[in-house]
Amino acid sequence: MSEYSKQIRRDAASAGKPRWSAIWLIYVREMKDQLRDRRTLFTIAVLPMLLYPLVGMLLLQIAQFTRQNETTVCIIGHENLPESPPLLVKSEDETRFSSDFGESAESLAVVTHAWDDLGGATEARENAEKWIRSGKFDVVVLAPESFKEAGGKIRGALPEGNASLPNLELMFNVGSDESVVTRGRMSALLTSWRANWINSRLTGVGIDPARLIPFEWTEKNVAPERTREAAFWSKLLPFIMLVWAMTGAFYPAIDLVAGEKERGTLETLLCSPALRSEIVWGKLATVTTFSMSTALLNAGSMLITSTLVFQHLNVGGGIGSVGSPPLVPMLWLLVALVPLSCLFSALALAVAAMARSSKEGQYYLMPLMMVTLPLVMLPMLPGTKLGIGTSLIPVTGMFLLARSLVEGQFGLALSFTPVVFLVTGGCLWFAARWARRQFENESVLFGSGDQWELGMWVRHLWRDRQTAATPAQAYGCGALILVSLFFARLTITEIPDSFSGIAKLVMMPQVLIVFPALAMATMFTTSVRQSLRLRMPHWTTLPIGLLFALAMHPTYVMLSKLVSGLYPISEQAALAMKPFSDQIAAAPWSSTLLLMAVLPAVCEEIAFRGFIFGGLVRDRGRVRAVLVTALMFGISHGVLQQSICASIMGVVLGWITLRTGSLLPCIIIHLTNNALSVSLSRISSSSWEGARLFLTETDAGPAYQPLWTLVGLAIAGTCLLYFGTIDSPIDESESPIASHHGDYTDPTKSLASAS
């Protein structure tokens, strides 16, 4: 299709504004349709209503079991235990622990054996081990002959190293839960027996044990009452709610798009007067409704059940990290639920649109879950708090914001609200846009169910080569570069201390970056020059690019300082980088420039702004191309602080290459920027007088004059304005379909199926 008719279609698509009435109609129908489906109703309403009470009931029963269940201890050598203070009480039919020991004595049954009954020490030990492993007894306590000494007089002096103190041996099995529980009870019991013993000895020599206690302490929890109550629940409940919001979005999303495709009702809707945008909004509203109600019903049911369970169990109370949940503050969670439900729903809808059947939809949504789940898990990690760093992370920031609201820290929450909502709003916008794009894409809606086969795919790659990369190839190239860089970094164990070593260290990632792009451009496209966007732009863009880089550099330096301030570099990392910068500073200027400026500028630009950008910019992917290449460019830098700066610069460079349609201005800008970065100290220490105009010497090295930073920013802004006025060239790579017959495959090959 020609660019003109594409333009017409774009205009036509944007001309029709979605009508509220139509969206409402679609929404109502989809809701009715879902509510008439028994499966949906079951998972969304019935399951949570039943699940939590059932789990609660089970919990109560388990609690009763752990309290009442009696475990058995075997004591071998009871004849060696002293009479006083008593450990065991013998009645006519059974032996039990003395009731002085309270609860732990009640829950332990005792069986006693004398050493002689078991035929000697070795055999007795073997038996004891066997009994524990087989579960006959949960714990065996061995009292050897020497234990008798313990009952004697108070010793004069402690023997060396406590080695010859009378010793009891306690055998247990860590593989059995009962054994571990019994061991806990038994050691509590032994401790209190020993304390009784000491007390009675002290009393025996005329000392009141109470007078020996030097001090007591009391504990007081000063957290506000709400935080105290909410501490546990404000962590758990948002997690439960968001996981259910995700699950609740998935099934309706699959049914509403993939399911309708499968049943053939989607085409019916598409040829009705409803606009695509109306269909998307209607369906999105439905999915969001289900996502939110699933989350609310689950969280609500869980809250109510746990309140009842905790009241019944009577645990927690005043001290508690775990207590019955406070109900009213939990309403703050709605603040997070509404936008995140919308976000999950839009993502689920966009992903589900790719599937041709419900079954396929489930395959596609699992990876989405895997990507989103860590963002929900992150706030659960101990010590994760709402801060500028965490508030910038999507989902996590919203989660933490809701948590601080529940805990009543309104000041903290308020200060981060703008950032969190900006990030969430941005994500939401992208997700919704993606979902809408999916519904405008006919290969997504009507894609044929081709059997995928390796040989066929390789043939397709070669046979259907185009002048520039396809978006899929661009993504593939980016992934290849980032993965190989990741593994290459793992092989670096230490910074070499010679310049040639440093040179190798710098060159290796550059080779890994440029090689996939060059190889793919040669193999999978018909024109290397076009696929790498190596075009001559209007000549003015080149000097203006140079000017832009010169003027922008102070701002870039400021940006890196700002980023290092926000996310400080650890001292260890800074120390590790020291030999690197020392070597660079000591090397000849020309080789430094070649290594740190020319090489990265050419290699990185060819890969990111060239091949990958050229692939992603197709099919109306301008925003996608700028953002994705910036992100990949950032990630390729490895150090977080550098990555952030590079991503921001990547957006600027992406926009410039979009406007100029060429790679060359970007290479010039990138080169100049890097060259300035590595040369600042040389310039300032040079004899050139003009350097004083721009640079000052500070303790941390040369810095730009503030005035020049401002002037530079103004100049850079003007340059950007200039780039903005350039008529963005129509990308020839944008029309992927050949229009002459020679390109078509011969139809006679599929003759048999036609007749």
Add this chain to the structure above:
Amino acid sequence: MIHVQHLSKVYEDLQRGRFVAVDGVSFSVGAGEIFGLLGPNGAGKTTVLRMLSTVLEPTEGIATVAGYDVVRDAAEVRRSIGFVSNNTAIYDRMTAWEMVEYFGRLHGMANDELHDRLSNLFEQLRMNDFRDVPGGKMSTGMKQKVSIARAMIHDPPVLVFDEATLGLDVLVARNLLAVIRTLREAGKCLVFSTHIMSEVERLCDRIAIMYRGEILDSGTLEELRARHREDDFEELFFGLLNHHEQELIAKRGGESEVLV
């Protein structure tokens, strides 16, 4: 009512690469006329009709429906067309009445107007017996009637039937053809695609024979018979297809067995 000029559609396909599903097709259909699109499976009939109903974008060429361009005024085209296809299913969990009413509302019809139209349609198509039966419990014939009612609810000037008789039993198919005839009498512009020759012979005013994305010939039945000096329509059809195959082989200069 319908004008199609040099309409083409090219797909990207893993197996076949760039595949031309429709290759420079042109035809026109006027009001009060039934236009038959005849061709074997995979000839590109459905693709042409999907482009007419604005569900697919043409790769090249122009098509207008009731004076509206399918690319530029897609929404207007959808308002003036009723599309029945074996790909346009009905909702399982909606009754016949709800289904047709829903689409009426999507067309922006007012309550009174919509209900009058619904009663008339249900009467006309004899659908009152199953107006409260959900789609999932309907027979194929019932479903087809609901689809037709759904396509006719806004009384469009153009109606497109894509393989509409596929899978219907003889009686229901006969009824459908009768409905289409009454629509012609009401002055509608009708496009009817099928691979069944007898339906075309009995129903259509003009016929286009489609094969491998191209229209091999079109005209009234009499014109076609006269032009190819062949009275038997089936013979005529296969003769055309065979001839086209021969031409293709001659063009390629290769030796390939003829399968038609």
